Amino acid sequence: MKIRHSIFALTATASLIACASTAEQKAEPVQNAQSTVQAENSVSAESATATANISAPSAKKDSFPATYKDIVFPEFKYVAPNASDARIKLSENVTGYVIEDKTLPLVHFNIFFDEPYVNDKIENEAAFELLSAMFRRGGSTKLSPQALDDSLEFIAASLVGSVGTFTSVISVECMTKDFPQMLALAKEVFLSPAFDAEALEIQKANAANAYEHRYDNPASVLNALEEYANYKPNPRLWNATAEEFRKVKREDLVKLAKGRFQSGNIIFAISGDFSKDSMVTELKKYFETWPSNAKNTTVVPPMTHKNKPGIYLVDKDITQANISILAPFVKRPHADYYPTAVASFILGGGSFSSRLMTRVRSDNGLAYSIHSHAGNDYRDTSYVYIRLQTKVESAALALKLIQEEIDKLAKEGPTDEELAHAKKTLIESLPSLFDSPENSTILFARDQMLGKKDSHYIDYVNEINAVTKEQVKAMIAKYFDASKMTTSIVGPKDKLKDIGNFTLVPIDSLDFRK
8 A cells, every 4th residue: 555654554453553552561469368267377497397298299289270260360460661861962963862771782773754745746656655775775885785785684784774754764774893884885876876877777677567567456546545445645645657657757756865864863773782871872963974964845735525425336346345444533642542542452453352243254254354443543533443354255245244343332432341441451561562672762763753751651541440431422423423434345236236235446547647
């Protein structure tokens, strides 16, 4: 899917909390009352010896619960990590997050540049889409593409970069001993790109081929149909054609690359096998010589919704109907996010514990998987959605059952058990966001880009715990309202007549060209 923002990205439970936070898990063991009593009432050594053959079997028996239900686990406690503990400010416009990790002799280094960009002409779209790959694949003014590849392969290092709508990123992974060399190489490749002509031809051919096969997969068609059915035209949705890819010249890339990785604030994330103090000193010298242009003032046009509910269908001769149901949600931060995240978990986000999975899959066997999600976006107004695949013949029934579950939850609300389980699962999934120093530093950096508070993940726990049954009812009724939802379906039109009135969308009209 081509979209350059996150509203349609499929996200599992951890994605629901991509808005949240955390730190190190600290489990406090529950004191074993029986062991305490035994210790306080221990007998003398002489007495113990005399009764060893009798008391030992009894003690062993008592140390194991009768069933697994009687097992007592330590209380789950998770203290969210504070970004400020890892934050280092090198200069007015360079901030970073540094965490030592002596586990392996590796370094993970990411640099984020706050430099928004939007094409002003559709003719530039093909070059822009090729730009990210060409920074790395096109070599530098000192190194040919082949020499660059050989250098990285020889030391088993990775160097990649990308330019996006809001942020440009450079990523380095290497052995600790090779890090100084990789720092110099990163600066060489991304500040002095060569955009080698031969490498460009390869990338152009790959892009043109990908465009020509973009709708071979039903899932890709569904993604494009979702955009078509829900968004008004926007430069951020433009699609370059195969012919436009083939016409891209080196000069086009040079023009678009001017000033990239050089404007706006810089936020870096680094973790690995090093001394923090020494690394901070090294990076301060490194960024002192990094060129910096005036702050980027580009205004990115927001995504705007069509707000035209209904059923939209792309005719494709397949046996499984690919279905998504969407409705506009909120742009974060917003008070409705947390209660809706809990409500969506109960409706369809909680895997086999969710109502939709129980009703559509377990009870009726209509789909292998079905899930709902409350979008988490700080750049644009997001969506709530439900997605599933089902046999073409059962599509109408599946849609009917989904609507019944939405109506029931909006009217009756969740049970106490459902609400407690949703809160517990969402909160206990937080540690997965911080499962490595690398992921922690990257998350801190991205959060700063979005303007999140240091207390974000602490606040998340409190907000989730505060959600009530009445709020769940209200959010389902407000955001999963059928009159506001757009249903996108990919499947054979002749076999889907019983789904109701639908708008047939030709597949060749899905590309945004204006």
